[in-house]
Amino acid sequence: MPVTLEEAHELIARAHRRAGELGSHVTVAIVDEGGHLQALGRMDGAPPLSAQLATGKAASVALIRRDGAALRDMQQAWPALFGQLDQVAGRPILAGAGSLLIRRADTVLGAIAVSGGQPQHDDECAEAGLRGLE
Template identity: 35%
Template sequence: MKSKAVLEHADVQIIAAAAQAEALKNNWAVTIAIVDDGGHLLNLNRLDNAIPVSVYIATAKANTAAMGRRESKVYEDIINGGRASFLSAPHIEGMLEGGLPILKDGQCIGAVGVSGVKSNEDAQIARAGIAALGL
């Protein structure tokens, strides 16, 4: 049997605080979702003035990154590359840049999804959150 790291509450709080700080530093109104490795919501933070739909998009991006074990942008690129049939993939809804897996020792332990600004800026916020863990 193998052992694997898991996100603890303190880890989630570190990610959330760093991601929020990055968003606020840039005056970006976003929603930040953090999920475990199965895509289950651990933390959701909708900042002031973030549009309501960003809650659903951020959560979907995080879920997609966790379940796929890769950045959600990979799926966006596949679709933009002409493989439109990928839109029918089951249980994958957040196929836009801004969802990033949290990897430790090559294993996915969760993911962060952000929505509310340009997709590359969403990803910037997610990266800042993950970087705060120092993995």
């Protein structure tokens, strides 16, 4: 079962709080285990394209079941394979900072992705979003 809508909003709120502390303006996307958008929160001042990027990164992580850093490693190790994944998935596969699986015990519930800040800020915001999820 994916995170509830209430939990998704809490994840977004925690990520936005961290972004505010860092002086970043970001968009946070939460998708279910199949990569379908569940909730999206774009802070005032976040770059316009950040909504599409966050959604794409979150869906990629959920579908391939690897955090963004692992997807970047795959992209570097097997560029030809990685280049074809979007054709198989039917959507672009994005490997980027700030994208993490959402898990409860050993079960993948979906993914969170943050876009719009510096890569290290996107990572920190995604991690902050996941803190407190039980």
